[in-house]
Amino acid sequence: MQSNTGLHLKNSADRHARKAADHPALTWAARIGFVVTGLLHIMIGWIALKVATGSGGGEASNSGAMAQIASTPGGQVLLWVMTVGLVGLGLWHLCGLFVSEETKDKAKNVILGIVYLSLSISTFKFASGGSSSDGQKATSVTAKVMQMPGGVILLTIAGLIIIGVGAYNVYAGVTKRFEEKLRAGSTGGKVGSAIILSGMAGYIARGLAFAVLGIMVIWAGFSTDPQKASGLDSALRTIGQQPFGAVLLIVVALGFVLYGVFSIARAKYTSEA
Structure with missing residues (x-):
């Protein structure tokens, strides 16, 4: 009896999650969220360039991009819109926990949901007239971890995870792992080649940046x-x-810009988490 009740509750939760993920309001909020992440990547790429x-x-980071947006006419209003979009995108991904079939997709949706909701908090601070620095926050967190028992080991594990994320981004770019998701939300399963190429370049550039960041976290420890x-x-x-670093940074910066273009285009194909 208890087993049947638990199954019924799970099925009910899944149905509600599917309805929420497909709700026009949440879908449109998620689309705005993809546009927001695209804008942030374009800004980061521009700063890096x-x-x-x-x-x-x-500061070539999300907070650096937000600071520049806040300083422009109408920037505060845009930041409020960005906050709503990021909250919507975070919730849309969390709904994917119930919609996705495979365990890896469920885990990915949970992680992305948390990431975007956390990013929405930073955007909210800027929209409210405050400010923050991703670099200072990262340094502060690293310093606190160092003071913990086994802090070096924890930072090494964190660095390896970040390197793994970077490696996956490179893999996703080279193998076009993202293409299936785009085709699922497109009319007739067709996606423009320019969008695919932008995604490939963007994922590879992000992967390289994350890999370097992971190495630096381990080095810091x-x-x-x-x-x-x-x-x-x-x-x-x-x-x-690095040697020839200026050229390499220009390539990576352009990759971030292309990922931004890809993310904005991704909004068009948003239909399911």
Whole structure:
């Protein structure tokens, strides 16, 4: 009896989650969220490009992009819209926990849901007139972990996970793993080749940046210097400091811009989590 009741509750939760994921309001909020992430990537790529060419800069991170948006006319209003979109995208992914069939897809949706909801909090702070720095937050968290028993081991594990995320992004870009999701939401299963190429370049660029960030987190642990793990901006600047780094950073920056274009185009194909 208890088993049947539990199964009934699970089936009921799945049905409600599917309805929520397919609800026009949540779908449109998720589409706005994809556009928002696209805009942030384009901004990060633009900042990184300026750093690579020595024509200015800023913090090449989500918070750096938000700061620049906040400083423009109408920026505060846009940040409120961005907050709503990111909350919608986060909830849309969490609904995917009940919609997805495979365990890996469920886990991916949970992680992405948490990531976008966390990002919406940062956007909310900027929209409310506040500010934050991804680099400072990363340094602070790293310093706290270092003070814990086994802190170096924890940072090494975290670094390896980030490297793994980077490797998966490169793999997804090279093998076009994202294409199936796009075709599922397209009319007639057709997706433009320009969108596919943008996605490939974008995923590979993101993967490289994450891999460098993961290495820096591990390096920070062994060198007991939390400044070495100061976020995406630090990872991109580290790429720029290598031999031929300026050229490589320009390529990565353009990859981020292309990922932004891909993410904006991805909004068109949003139909299911």
